[in-house]
Amino acid sequence: MKQDSGLKKGWEQYPQKTVEMWDDFVNWNKRKEGEGDFFINMLKKYNVKTVLDMACGTGYDSIRLVKEGFKVKSCDGSQEMVKKSIKNAKKEGINLDVIQCDWRNLIDKFKKEQFDAIICLGNSFTHLFSEKDRESVVNQIYFLLNKGGVLIIDQRNYDYILSKGYKSKHKYVYCGETIDVDVIHKNDSLVRFKYTKKGNGYFTLDLYPIRINEMRALIRKAGFESLFTYGDFERTFDKNNTDFIQHIAVK
Numbered sequence: 001m002k003q004d005s006g007l008k009k010g011w012e013q014y015p016q017k018t019v020e021m022w023d024d025f026v027n028w029n030k031r032k033e034g035e036g037d038f039f040i041n042m043l044k045k046y047n048v049k050t051v052l053d054m055a056c057g058t059g060y061d062s063i064r065l066v067k068e069g070f071k072v073k074s075c076d077g078s079q080e081m082v083k084k085s086i087k088n089a090k091k092e093g094i095n096l097d098v099i100q101c102d103w104r105n106l107i108d109k110f111k112k113e114q115f116d117a118i119i120c121l122g123n124s125f126t127h128l129f130s131e132k133d134r135e136s137v138v139n140q141i142y143f144l145l146n147k148g149g150v151l152i153i154d155q156r157n158y159d160y161i162l163s164k165g166y167k168s169k170h171k172y173v174y175c176g177e178t179i180d181v182d183v184i185h186k187n188d189s190l191v192r193f194k195y196t197k198k199g200n201g202y203f204t205l206d207l208y209p210i211r212i213n214e215m216r217a218l219i220r221k222a223g224f225e226s227l228f229t230y231g232d233f234e235r236t237f238d239k240n241n242t243d244f245i246q247h248i249a250v251k
């Protein structure tokens with residue numbers, strides 16, 4: 001399969017048509033049920049006050065964290081996602097502090113700021129296809145964090161997807177009942193997901209299947225002092241029975 005440039009596989013994969021289907025795919029109520037207060041408790045544990053939600057998408061995490069009293073800034077590469085997050089926040093009476101930003105320019109966009117936490121959730125980081133970009137973005141995150149600040153990054157369990165195939169408990173992160181998910185192509189450098197809305201079209205996403213230990217090594221290399229990896233929000237987990245991986249790193 002022909003490989004496009006990294007950029008094409010990033011936020012450019014989120015035109016309006018895809019963004020309009022995104023919340024059906026997430027299902028905000030079920031996502032909240034599945035994750036409970038995991039992220040909120042984690043942020044509180046590290047005494048976090050300021051958060052950058054760097055892949056805000058339609059606003060699920062940003063809105064939740066604003067409601068919990070955190071001072072939140074948000075960004076996303078897709079202008080359509082930015083627009084949708086503002087719209088979703090308005091429905092809740094919240095003015096989201098959100099800008100369009102490609103992560104490769106994170107420091108340029110936020111250079112005068114430091115955060116207690118940066119979150120990159122919903123399997124977002126795996127939109128970066130080049131090692132150089134992945135390293136650069138994690139280094140930029142590190143730079144923007146206060147000493148003692150926390151990076152929370154999640155990913156699909158690609159170790160399992162690559163070795164065995166795609167399966168889902170349908171309980172975590174992407175829980176929508178009206179969207180069917182399939183993996184239609186996979187190799188060590190690309191997984192293509194197809195998301196079919198029952199009776200009404202589909203979209204595809206190309207993602208880089210980063211393995212758990214590759215992500216851990218990348219975070220360590222950036223200089224983070226400690227790193228804890230969870231599976232489906234549990235510290236002890238079975239790699240063969242886990243949908244999503246959460247990494248918590250402290251600067």
Ligand SMILES: C[S@@+](CC[C@H](N)C(=O)[O-])C[C@H]1O[C@@H](n2cnc3c(N)ncnc32)[C@H](O)[C@@H]1O
Nearest residue numbers: 010011055057076077078102103121122124127
């Ligand atoms: C899988 S979605 C997740 C959105 C949201 N966090 C969620 O959980 O629903 C990935 C998001 O990352 C954004 N994204 C991908 N590559 C990006 C990049 N290079 N810079 C900024 N945003 C990017 C996309 O626009 C998209 O909104």
